[in-house]
């Protein structure tokens with residue numbers, strides 16, 4: 001059996017195997033694993049805070065995310081920074097397969113000692129970011145990484161969830177023609193700090209410039225956010241393949257984070273994220289407690305059928321349920 005204290009201490013001292021093991025426990029659906037995971041998290045919490053930069057990066061498959069992370073990661077490692085990459089793979093609920101498949105990704109970065117790269121299945125959680133992703137980011141931070149990149153595949157909700165657990169959120173897009181903004185939803189634009197137009201090279205350079213202009217004007221239409229210094233959110237051009245723009249991208253990211261730190265927004269945002277997460281977990285726990293009460297699950301089923309067949313209104317069904325729960329001895 002795993003000793004949580006031992007594992008937590010190993011993780012804090014930078015032992016990568018301890019980190020891997022802790023992530024496996026955090027992501028496990030087994031009750032005994034989850035108990036150990038929770039002890040590890042508590043132990044780490046008691047050892048005091050450690051903060052890294054949490055960077056979210058999202059983009060559709062083929063946008064160049066792994067090429068970009070590879071180049072940026074190597075660039076950062078050369079600056080002496082340690083990098084962890086957590087990729088959330090939206091496994092297909094139908095086939096059990098994954099979008100990423102077995103493709104070798106981030107080859108150069110993976111060879112740099114001290115780097116940590118991990119792909120986690122999203123286990124059918126809508127949008128990919130699971131309730132455990134946040135704990136995994138925390139574990140990497142506790143293991144002492146300077147920068148933790150959370151990579152998600154842009155398939156809907158994932159960008160917003162990734163932004164919810166990171167300090168800075170980057171959207172990677174490609175210079176495809178047209179002014180349709182590549183189907184990027186308004187909600188995603190609202191959480192984006194930096195748009196990177198990748199593949200700004202060769203024949204694609206001219207359309208990359210047009211895409212940059214389109215996105216810049218779209219971002220200007222959004223309501224100004226207090227947490228942004230002048231000029232943000234920004235759109236810049238990069239070529240991950242050629243390694244162009246890594247320094248520029250990093251300068252933008254680090255100056256944004258520094259500004260937010262100096263102006264107190266960084267702290268506020270972490271606290272708000274903490275709060276939201278706590279409430280979401282609390283709701284989940286309470287709901288599961290309620291559902292475990294004898295007879296409640298069947299009552300819910302019955303009420304659902306009554307509502308569906310029009311026998312009672314939704315409101316009546318809910319008050320019926322609330323009545324029953326309030327009479328339960330457990331509450």
Ligand code: GDP
Nearest residue numbers: 061062063064065066067198199239240241242
């Ligand atoms: P991901 O699915 O978002 O991780 O995308 P990949 O990093 O696997 O890249 C998808 C394809 O785009 C690969 O064939 C890359 O070689 C290519 N690619 C990535 N970055 C660039 C770039 O900056 N310029 C060009 N021309 N191609 C790129």
